[in-house]
Each structure stands twice: as C-alpha cells, then as structure tokens.
Amino acid sequence: MASMNPLDAAARVRTLRALARAGVISPVAAEAGARRLRGDAAWRAWAARTLLVVGTPLVLAGILFFFAYNWSGLSRGAKLALTQAGLIGCVVAAAAQRADRLGARLGLLAAMVMVGVCLAVFGQAYQTGADAYELFLGWALLITGWVILADWTGAWLLWLGLWNTALVLYWNQVLSVGRAWADGWLFTILAVLNGVALAITELNQRRHESSPRRRWFPELLWAATLTAVTIPLFAVITGLSHDPPIPWFGLWLMGVVSGYVVYRVFIFDMPALALTCGSVAVIVAAALGRAMLPGGDVGIWLVYCLMLVGLVAALVGVLRWLGRPGGSEHPGQSS
Amino acid sequence: MKADTPSLGTLLDELEAAGLVDATSRARVAAHLDSGEAKTATPLYLRLTIGLGAWLTGFCFLVVLGLGGIFDHRGAGGMLGGGMMGFAALVLRWREAGVFLRQLGFTMAVAGDLLLVFAAGDLAQGNLLGMALAQTVISLVAYPLLPSFGLRFALPLAAVAMVVAWCQEGGHQPFLHLLAALEWAMLLWLFRRGPRPALLEPLAAAVAVMLPATVVLIDLGGGLLGEWRRWLFGADLGPALSSLPTKVISAGALGWLAIRWSGRPAVWLIRQSWFLLVVVLMFGLAWLAMSGVLVALGLLALGFDEDAPVLSGLGWAFLALFLGLDYYALNTTLVVKSGLLAGTGTLATLGSWALRRREQRSFTEEPT
Numbered sequence: 132m133a134s135m136n137p138l139d140a141a142a143r144v145r146t147l148r149a150l151a152r153a154g155v156i157s158p159v160a161a162e163a164g165a166r167r168l169r170g171d172a173a174w175r176a177w178a179a180r181t182l183l184v185v186g187t188p189l190v191l192a193g194i195l196f197f198f199a200y201n202w203s204g205l206s207r208g209a210k211l212a213l214t215q216a217g218l219i220g221c222v223v224a225a226a227a228q229r230a231d232r233l234g235a236r237l238g239l240l241a242a243m244v245m246v247g248v249c250l251a252v253f254g255q256a257y258q259t260g261a262d263a264y265e266l267f268l269g270w271a272l273l274i275t276g277w278v279i280l281a282d283w284t285g286a287w288l289l290w291l292g293l294w295n296t297a298l299v300l301y302w303n304q305v306l307s308v309g310r311a312w313a314d315g316w317l318f319t320i321l322a323v324l325n326g327v328a329l330a331i332t333e334l335n336q337r338r339h340e341s342s343p344r345r346r347w348f349p350e351l352l353w354a355a356t357l358t359a360v361t362i363p364l365f366a367v368i369t370g371l372s373h374d375p376p377i378p379w380f381g382l383w384l385m386g387v388v389s390g391y392v393v394y395r396v397f398i399f400d401m402p403a404l405a406l407t408c409g410s411v412a413v414i415v416a417a418a419l420g421r422a423m424l425p426g427g428d429v430g431i432w433l434v435y436c437l438m439l440v441g442l443v444a445a446l447v448g449v450l451r452w453l454g455r456p457g458g459s460e461h462p463g464q465s466s
Numbered sequence: 467m468k469a470d471t472p473s474l475g476t477l478l479d480e481l482e483a484a485g486l487v488d489a490t491s492r493a494r495v496a497a498h499l500d501s502g503e504a505k506t507a508t509p510l511y512l513r514l515t516i517g518l519g520a521w522l523t524g525f526c527f528l529v530v531l532g533l534g535g536i537f538d539h540r541g542a543g544g545m546l547g548g549g550m551m552g553f554a555a556l557v558l559r560w561r562e563a564g565v566f567l568r569q570l571g572f573t574m575a576v577a578g579d580l581l582l583v584f585a586a587g588d589l590a591q592g593n594l595l596g597m598a599l600a601q602t603v604i605s606l607v608a609y610p611l612l613p614s615f616g617l618r619f620a621l622p623l624a625a626v627a628m629v630v631a632w633c634q635e636g637g638h639q640p641f642l643h644l645l646a647a648l649e650w651a652m653l654l655w656l657f658r659r660g661p662r663p664a665l666l667e668p669l670a671a672a673v674a675v676m677l678p679a680t681v682v683l684i685d686l687g688g689g690l691l692g693e694w695r696r697w698l699f700g701a702d703l704g705p706a707l708s709s710l711p712t713k714v715i716s717a718g719a720l721g722w723l724a725i726r727w728s729g730r731p732a733v734w735l736i737r738q739s740w741f742l743l744v745v746v747l748m749f750g751l752a753w754l755a756m757s758g759v760l761v762a763l764g765l766l767a768l769g770f771d772e773d774a775p776v777l778s779g780l781g782w783a784f785l786a787l788f789l790g791l792d793y794y795a796l797n798t799t800l801v802v803k804s805g806l807l808a809g810t811g812t813l814a815t816l817g818s819w820a821l822r823r824r825e826q827r828s829f830t831e832e833p834t
Binding site for chain 1: 471472473474475476477478480481484486487491492494495496498499500509510511512515516519520522523526527529530533534566568569570573659660661664727729766770771772773774785789799800801803804805806807808809810811812813814815816817818821822824825
C-alpha cells in the first residue's frame with residue numbers, strides 16, 4: 132500500500148495555496164514554495180512535453196494531408212508503400228525510446244492509427260465491396276498485440292473505441308438489415324463489451340494497488356456501460372421505442388444495482404456512484420414526465436417542476452451522504 | 467524529462483531552513499491534511515449535478531410561467547423575476563437551508579435572471595444593448611449576493627454573451643477587440659500569483675472560458691461565422707473583421723506573463739537567447755495562426771503555473787479547436803496546408819528535443 136503520510140506525497144502548488152487559504156502556512160511561504168516547484172527546470176520540462184504533444188499530431192496530420200493532395204496521382208503500389216513506410220517510421224520512432232517515455236507511447240499510438248490508415252488505403256485500392264465494419268474489426272484485431280505490450284490507457288481507449296465502432300457498424304450493416312431486432316440488443320452488447328473491459332481494468336488496478344491509481348479510465352468505461360443500459364429503457368419510457376419494457380428494465384436495474392454495490396462496497400469511487408445515481412434520476416424524471424405531462428395543464432407542469440427540483444435535491448443529498456467523510460470503508464481510495 | 471518534484475515534507479523543510487515557516491508547521495500541515503478539512507470543497511461531480519439540475523428546473527419553471535401567460539405581461543414578469551432573485555439570495559445565504567431549498571434557490575435564480583432580462587428587452591424594444599446592460603447590472607448586483615459557485619460562474623458569462631450578441635447583431639464587431647483586451651486584463655489580474663480570495667474563484671473560471679470564446683468570434687468574424695450571423699440576426703455582414711488587434715494584445719499578454727513569471731527584470735530577459743526564440747515564435751504564431759492559438763497557449767501555461775488540471779484541460783480543448791479552425795480558415799491548397807502543418811509540427815518536435823538535450827547537458831555538467 133502507498134504511504135498514508137500526507138507529507139510524503141509530492142508537493143503540489145494547489146496544496147500549498149490551499150494551506151495558505153486555510154491559514155496553516157503564510158501566503159509568503161506558499162508563494163516561495165510555488166516558486167520552488169515552478170522553477171526554470173519545471174518550466175522547461177513542461178514546454179518540452181507540450182511541444183511534443185502538439186508537434187506529433189501536427190506532423191502526422193501534415194503527412195496525411197500531403198497524401199490526400201497527391202492521392203489521385205499515385206499508383207496503388209505507391210499508396211500502399213507510402214502508408215506502410217509511415218507505419219514503420221512510427222514503430223521505429225517508438226522503439227528508439229525507453230518504453231515508459233511519453234514519446235515512445237505517442238509513437239506507438241501513431242503506429243496504431245497508421246494501421247487503420249493502411250487498411251483504409253488497401254480497401255480503397257482493391258475495392259471488394261466489403262462493409263465498413265470489417266475495417267474497424269481488422270484494425271482492432273491487428274493492433275491487439277501492441278495494445279497489450281504498450282499497456283497504456285491511451286492505447287486501450289483507442290482499441291475499445293474501435294471495437295465499439297465495429298460493433299455498431301456490424302449491427303447496422305449486417306445484423307439488423309431486414310430483421311426486426313430491437314436496437315436495445317445493440318446497447319446490451321455494447322454494455323457487455325464495456326462492462327467486461329471495466330471489470331478487467333478494476334481487477335488489474337486492485338492487483339497493483341501500490342501504483343498510483345488513475346480513476347478516469349474506469350470511470351469513463353462505467354459511463355459508457357451505464358449509458359448503454361440506460362438508453363433502451365429511456366427510449367421505451369419516452370415513447371421513442373415501442374419494445375416491451377421488462378427486458379430493458381431488467382438490464383438497467385442489473386446495471387445500476389451492480390454499479391452501486393461495486394463502487395460503494397468494493398471500490399469506493401464517488402464519481403462512479405454519482406453517475407449511477409444520475410442514471411436513476413434520469414429514468415425517474417422520464418417516467419414522471421411520461422405519466423404526468425401529456426395533456427397536463429399549468430398546474431401539472433408546476434407540480435412536475437417541483438418534483439424535478441425535489442429529485443435533483445434528493446440526488447445531491449444522496450451524493451453528499453455517500454461522499455461524507457468516513458462514508459466509505461476505503462476512504463483513501465476515493466478519487 | 468521530468469522536473470524533480472520534492473515531497474511536501476521536504477519542501478516544508480526547505481521553507482523552514484529559509485525561515486518562512488516555523489518548526490511546528492510540519493505537524494500543523496499534516497494535521498490539517500489528515501483532518502479532511504482540506505477536502506471539504508464541493509467536488510466537481512456534485513457541482514455538475516447541482517448546476518445541471520438548476521438549469522433544467524429553471525427552464526421548466528419558465529415553461530410553467532410561459533404556459534401561465536407571464537410573457538404577455540413583461541412588466542409583471544420582470545417584477546416576478548426580481549422577486550425570484552431576491553428569494554434565491556435569501557435561501558442561498560441562509561446557512562441552515564437544506565438541499566431542497568438550496569436547489570430551489572438555484573432554480574429561482576436562473577429563472578428570475580431570465581425573466582428580468584426578457585423584461586429589460588421588452589422595455590428596450592428588443593434592443594440587445596439594453597438587454598446586455600441589464601444582464602451586466604444583474605450580474606454585478608447578484609454576484610456578491612448569491613453565494614454559489616455555479617451561479618457566480620454563469621452570471622459574468624451571461625453578461626459577456628449578451629455583449630457579444632450585441633456586437634454581432636449591430637455590426638459592432640471591433641468592440642470585440644476591446645472586450646478581448648478587457649478579458650485578458652482580468653485573466654492576468656485574477657491569475658496573478660498568490661492565493662485568490664474565494665469570492666473571485668468563480669469569476670476566474672468564467673474569465674478563463676469567456677476569453678477564448680470571445681476570440682473564437684473574433685477569429686471567425688466575417689468568415690465562417692458569416693452564415694451563422696445571417697441566420698441568427700439576418701444582419702448585413704459588413705466588412706470582414708481583422709483579428710490583428712487581438713493577436714497583438716494576446717502576444718503582448720503572453721510576453722508580459724513570461725516577464726512576470728521569470729521574476730527577473732525585462733532587460734535581463736531580453737538578453738536571453740531562449741526569450742528571443744519565444745518572442746520570434748509568438749510573433750510567428752501571431753502572424754500565421756489565429757489569435758485563439760495564443761490564448762489557448764496562455765491558458766495552458768496558466769494551468770501549469772496554477773497547478774489547475776481543469777484550466778489545462780480547457781487550454782488543450784481550445785488549442786485543438788483553434789488549430790482545427792486555423793486549418794479550415796487557411797485559404798490555400800491542400801498541399802500548402804499539409805506543408806504548414808508538417809512544418810509547424812516538425813519545429814515543435816525539434817524544440818522539444820532541443821529542450822530535453824539542454825536539460826540533459828545541464829544535468830551532466832552540474833558539479834557534484
């Protein structure tokens with residue numbers, strides 16, 4: 132476990148200023164500390180990082196646009212050779228640096244993007260009438276090895292985004308063509324996909340508890356999963372979909388209950404709990420609106436407004452109660 | 467390349483050695499951070515929930531009032547709006563108010579503000595300048611009276627949005643440069659080093675959003691925004707707006723930040739080769755790119771200096787937006803565009819490499 136002594140944590144400018152605001156140290160001391168943290172070396176490191184993060188995509192975009200300009204004049208072989216040379220260049224740039232450096236990671240990410248560009252070029256050069264989902268599916272499959280080796284959140288995000296896109300396209304271009312399958316099933320599959328990714332991420336984070344926890348990625352995955360289980364029920368309630376409500380209610384209930392239990396009992400995470408409670412509030416508001424508003428007069432609208440205020444107030448109250456100091460068994464894990 | 471960041475304990479030791487904190491400060495800081503007192507600030511997810519809820523229910527209340535015919539009697543609507551704002555001020559200032567009452571207060575403030583502005587618009591016969599002045603007065607009066615981060619954040623933004631709408635509608639686009647200069651001045655004043663009073667925190671956040679938003683309109687004045695303006699206001703576009711004044715203002719503001727942050731006299735700074743490089747880059751950017759790129763870079767630098775991830779995130783988002791707009795606004799062929807992109811990217815990457823090399827060299831040359 133990481134040390135719990137707050138003085139062992141890395142000094143932050145915002146911590147010093149918060150301490151000054153609270154009167155624990157003087158503003159002069161806080162500013163002297165801030166100047167120490169924001170010295171010439173820190174600024175140079177920041178500038179180097181910023182220039183790299185800005186420069187890499189600009190170079191890639193420039194190369195892409197150059198080929199776009201000359202595209203029609205190039206032969207098939209030249210097109211494929213150029214894109215693959217770009218791919219190899221990115222891999223070489225990544226391999227030339229230490230694996231944990233930002234430059235190596237950005238280089239590998241660029242190589243992963245170039246795989247997709249190569250596939251798109253191949254598809255354009257040799258048109259077979261294949262569906263677009265195959266591009267994304269092939270792309271995701273081909274970069275899987277790199278993603279595992281890189282073990283970097285940015286790479287995992289790209290990989291999952293490709294799987295989600297491939298699934299949505301496969302549903303629209305193959306599965307649902309000529310069949311009366313409810314769109315809710317697509318959201319169910321997306322929920323399962325993102326939910327499995329979330330479970331693996333959480334298990335992985337629990338296995339490496341000593342390393343610093345970055346909660347934004349699992350929180351993003353939970354947002355995707357929760358959105359996928361909420362949309363079908365919301366659509367049924369608001370009349371956008373005419374499916375029977377029971378399966379989607381069951382799916383949603385399973386999602387919010389499991390989310391609440393996991394993030395309240397096992398991994399205390401307030402933003403994830405806030406998302407879960409938000410989903411409940413959205414469904415309750417939609418159900419109230421459906422029951423009260425059609426044909427309602429001013430009085431009904433007023434009552435609905437007051438109920439909405441009450442609902443938001445209840446949501447805020449629940450979140451405050453959940454997030455109160457000592458409200459979790461693992462307060463140190465709250466993000 | 468990673469700058470060496472000391473632990474909080476080590477930093478306090480250094481400050482103690484310099485005579486800036488006393489021997490008991492370590493224990494006091496540890497006790498304060500352990501007590502949870504430092505964590506009492508309302509978390510972002512809660513602020514978002516409260517804010518979104520207030521706007522949603524505020525608009526629902528407006529629907530109710532609209533159904534009740536209040537908009538047929540704007541004078542009555544204005545008085546009701548004033549009453550609602552007063553109610554909101556009372557509720558939000560009452561320390562014992564529960565969550566429901568506070569939420570109702572937020573809602574009333576939003577709906578009341580809109581009713582007041584509509585009433586002012588009615589009095590001014592739809593003149594946007596009148597509405598903008600009314601919103602500015604409301605914001606100035608309500609800001610200190612409504613103790614809520616969300617409302618204090620939204621009120622200055624609402625006033626600036628109305629002023630911008632007036633500039634767009636009436637063909638007063640040059641005023642946008644004045645607005646941008648004012649916003650830069652506020653940004654530099656609010657983000658000067660040192661603890662900021664809690665009262666000014668929402669204003670600082672609002673200014674960090676309103677400056678790039680204003681500059682978007684300046685950069686696109688008479689260009690891509692033309693169709694939008696024609697659709698929204700039916701106004702004659704007039705001559706295209708030059709963004710040069712805001713570019714000069716933005717480059718000057720960044721130069722001033724560099725001088726201030728270096729903590730050294732401007733004369734010393736001017737003699738440094740790296741500073742000259744920064745100046746050349748700034749003027750290059752000001753010449754080639756949109757002024758928004760400079761503003762986004764300013765936000766990124768402020769975000770780093772303030773150790774504020776939200777400000778940095780805002781800077782990155784606006785940088786991506788302005789670079790994208792820059793690409794579309796370049797009135798040239800794709801091959802020139804690609805050359806500019808690749809050339810700028812190569813320069814940036816080379817700059818990063820040079821900085822790393824310099825850092826490594828100074829590390830190895832440092833006497834042990």
